[in-house]
Amino acid sequence: MDSVIFKELTCKNKKIGVAQLNNPKALNALNVTMIDMLHAQLKLWESDENIASVLLEGNGDKAFCAGGDVVGLYHEIIKLESNAQSDDKITNSLCAEFFEKEYDLDLYIHEYSKPIIVWGHGYVFGGGMGLFAGASHRITTEKTIMAMPETAIGLYPEVGASWFLNKMPNNIGLFLGITGAFFNASDAKYVGLSNFNIASQFKDGLVEQLCQIRWGVNPTQQIDSLLAGIEQKSLSYMPDSTLELLSTDINNLIEGKSIQSIYENIIQTSFEHKWLLDAQAKLNNASVLSVVLTYEQLIKTKHMPKAECFNEELNLSLRCCQFSEFPEGVRAQLVDKDKKPRWAFNKIEEVEPELVSWFFSSIKSKN
Numbered sequence: 001m002d003s004v005i006f007k008e009l010t011c012k013n014k015k016i017g018v019a020q021l022n023n024p025k026a027l028n029a030l031n032v033t034m035i036d037m038l039h040a041q042l043k044l045w046e047s048d049e050n051i052a053s054v055l056l057e058g059n060g061d062k063a064f065c066a067g068g069d070v071v072g073l074y075h076e077i078i079k080l081e082s083n084a085q086s087d088d089k090i091t092n093s094l095c096a097e098f099f100e101k102e103y104d105l106d107l108y109i110h111e112y113s114k115p116i117i118v119w120g121h122g123y124v125f126g127g128g129m130g131l132f133a134g135a136s137h138r139i140t141t142e143k144t145i146m147a148m149p150e151t152a153i154g155l156y157p158e159v160g161a162s163w164f165l166n167k168m169p170n171n172i173g174l175f176l177g178i179t180g181a182f183f184n185a186s187d188a189k190y191v192g193l194s195n196f197n198i199a200s201q202f203k204d205g206l207v208e209q210l211c212q213i214r215w216g217v218n219p220t221q222q223i224d225s226l227l228a229g230i231e232q233k234s235l236s237y238m239p240d241s242t243l244e245l246l247s248t249d250i251n252n253l254i255e256g257k258s259i260q261s262i263y264e265n266i267i268q269t270s271f272e273h274k275w276l277l278d279a280q281a282k283l284n285n286a287s288v289l290s291v292v293l294t295y296e297q298l299i300k301t302k303h304m305p306k307a308e309c310f311n312e313e314l315n316l317s318l319r320c321c322q323f324s325e326f327p328e329g330v331r332a333q334l335v336d337k338d339k340k341p342r343w344a345f346n347k348i349e350e351v352e353p354e355l356v357s358w359f360f361s362s363i364k365s366k367n
């Protein structure tokens with residue numbers, strides 16, 4: 001069975017390209033095959049004059065895409081004997097192929113010359129967010145659950161998160177990145193990740209109406225007005241935004257503080273709001289090394305253009321593949337599922353600056 005299904009819908013004039021991630025048992029988690037297929041087809045559609053726009057969705061009701069195939073990377077890293085790998089070894093591995101191709105595709109979506117409508121229904125985590133964040137028309141639904149949960153697996157928010165977390169108001173991006181907290185459609189709209197909230201019951205009608213469009217010179221605007229109309233009918237189905245409600249509290253935990261005091265603030269505060277308690281529990285289980293890397297990466301990339309953010313992420317992600325924390329996190333959460341990662345450090349202050357410098361040092365390959 002194809003892991004991405006492509007079809008073309010015929011409109012009054014022109015067509016819409018539909019790409020459906022088709023790995024529902026793995027919540028449509030992305031592997032290299034899916035990335036290759038999607039990238040190749042988007043290229044064909046971009047140069048096809050008959051294609052007016054693209055619709056990107058996931059098969060099944062549970063997830064648009066729950067992330068990247070980090071279990072596949074885990075097996076590769078184990079095979080490479082996880083620690084103390086040479087830079088050459090990592091740049092020639094599946095890890096490099098996966099992250100290079102994934103970030104290439106993510107950036108390509110950001111820069112695509114035709115509208116991409118993405119149906120961000122159900123879980124949109126990690127690698128799924130990478131596909132979602134760059135599309136021109138980003139739809140969330142009443143069932144959307146988003147997160148950048150990588151600090152739970154010894155990684156850090158990547159797939160362009162260095163760019164999109166830094167764009168959020170009130171330091172919310174750093175909070176979401178270090179805790180891996182879940183957020184909903186209204187939160188996504190509040191922080192600028194989604195631009196249309198549409199009730200999932202209107203999906204079929206939306207696709208039918210897209211097919212009724214007589215495509216003119218401004219397809220973006222034509223899709224805008226269609227989606228804005230359906231969004232109006234959807235308002236009563238949408239959850240409240242917790243992030244909007246807690247925005248000032250979140251900023252007060254973070255603004256002007258070191259990562260050590262941010263971490264201690266979040267861990268030690270007696271919160272009343274359940275969402276903050278959940279976020280606190282997530283941070284408690286996260287890798288403190290990942291927390292430090294997330295903080296440093298967001299500072300480093302704060303004023304960088306998108307493409308440079310992706311370059312920095314590629315280097316840092318490959319460094320993560322050379323260190324024990326990431327495979328240990330994947331082992332505990334997704335392979336053995338004991339949920340008891342043996343993290344390298346217990347406290348922020350135990351993470352030596354020399355080690356952090358190594359993570360941010362440039363990987364040099366002889367090839």
Ligand code: QUE
Nearest residue numbers: 026029066067068069126149150152153
């Ligand atoms: C943290 C993460 C990920 C995660 C769980 C975490 C992640 C990821 C997956 C995932 C989900 C479904 C799959 C799969 C992987 O889970 O990034 O292969 O089928 O991709 O706690 O960062």
